[in-house]
Amino acid sequence: MTQSAQPQHVVTRFAPSPTGRLHVGHAWSALLAMDLAHARGGSFRLRIEDIDGTRSRPEHVDGIVEDMRWLGVAWDGEIVFQSARLDSYRAALERLEAMGLLYPCFCTRADIAASAAAPHGPEGPVYPGTCRRLDEAARARRIAAGEPHAWRIDMARAVAQAGPLHWRALPFPPADDAASPVRAEPLAAGDVVLARKDAPASYHLSCTLDDAAMGVTHVLRGDDLRSATDIHRLVQALLGLPSPLYVHHPLLAGPDGRRLAKREGSIALADLRAEGVDPRRLADDLRHARFPIGISLASA
Numbered sequence: 001m002t003q004s005a006q007p008q009h010v011v012t013r014f015a016p017s018p019t020g021r022l023h024v025g026h027a028w029s030a031l032l033a034m035d036l037a038h039a040r041g042g043s044f045r046l047r048i049e050d051i052d053g054t055r056s057r058p059e060h061v062d063g064i065v066e067d068m069r070w071l072g073v074a075w076d077g078e079i080v081f082q083s084a085r086l087d088s089y090r091a092a093l094e095r096l097e098a099m100g101l102l103y104p105c106f107c108t109r110a111d112i113a114a115s116a117a118a119p120h121g122p123e124g125p126v127y128p129g130t131c132r133r134l135d136e137a138a139r140a141r142r143i144a145a146g147e148p149h150a151w152r153i154d155m156a157r158a159v160a161q162a163g164p165l166h167w168r169a170l171p172f173p174p175a176d177d178a179a180s181p182v183r184a185e186p187l188a189a190g191d192v193v194l195a196r197k198d199a200p201a202s203y204h205l206s207c208t209l210d211d212a213a214m215g216v217t218h219v220l221r222g223d224d225l226r227s228a229t230d231i232h233r234l235v236q237a238l239l240g241l242p243s244p245l246y247v248h249h250p251l252l253a254g255p256d257g258r259r260l261a262k263r264e265g266s267i268a269l270a271d272l273r274a275e276g277v278d279p280r281r282l283a284d285d286l287r288h289a290r291f292p293i294g295i296s297l298a299s300a
């Protein structure tokens with residue numbers, strides 16, 4: 001006889017960055033995550049990823065809250081702001097550093113672009129490892145001189161330490177919890193940044209820590225973040241964090257075939273509202289994958 005496990009309290013989340021107003025693609029993702037939680041009697045949380053000091057704006061936080069309320073997307077509990085969680089990011093970085101897995105990187109974007117050898121990985125150009133090869137004395141001197149630096153993970157070393165890893169994928173749409181294992185290949189992304197020069201943590205670190213701290217059991221997000229999931233799985237393994245189930249949904253494209261997130265002036269919910277669109281009808285249409293005119297599923 002199999003032992004019946006305690007029923008899991010399902011927690012999903014929507015985690016926008018306050019860099020602009022929400023567009024139809026965000027709305028679709030948020031509705032899917034909310035419905036997934038509610039279909040299982042769980043909770044749906046909202047997290048504002050606001051530690052990108054150069055692009056995040058407080059007025060966009062208000063805009064996001066307004067857009068979500070208008071659409072009828074209601075979250076449970078308090079909103080989690082990443083800007084209030086810096087201590088936990090710092091503590092995780094200290095642990096990873098003590099494990100010998102981080103190194104300071106002084107390179108500028110231009111330095112990296114100029115390195116002709118830099119191959120392209122799923123996360124953009126793969127860092128050529130220049131600062132990994134610095135000796136301890138050079139590192140210490142440059143840090144003492146106040147030279148701005150990020151912290152990168154020594155990916156080869158981290159992967160060797162963690163061993164082979166898989167994450168659990170649910171199909172889209174997520175009909176049941178028949179998850180299939182997907183092998184995580186974080187090595188392909190190279191030595192990604194975990195703390196940025198201009199932000200105390202990168203997306204990879206903050207997102208992974210927050211999902212664990214919020215008890216997220218099902219991460220639903222766009223297909224463009226599949227390779228990020230490989231990295232998040234590694235961070236979970238290194239820090240002993242639970243690994244949620246992942247559902248990656250297709251992305252939406254505009255009339256020109258370009259992904260909504262990448263287009264200037266994507267159809268913002270605020271514009272639809274100004275045009276007099278009925279939010280209940282819009283939400284119902286999105287739930288049934290009926291998108292506003294000109295919007296369609298992006299081809300992979």
Ligand code: GLU
Pocket residue numbers: 014015016017049207220221225
């Ligand atoms: N802030 C990220 C974004 O808007 C969140 C991605 C995620 O759901 O993990 O793309």
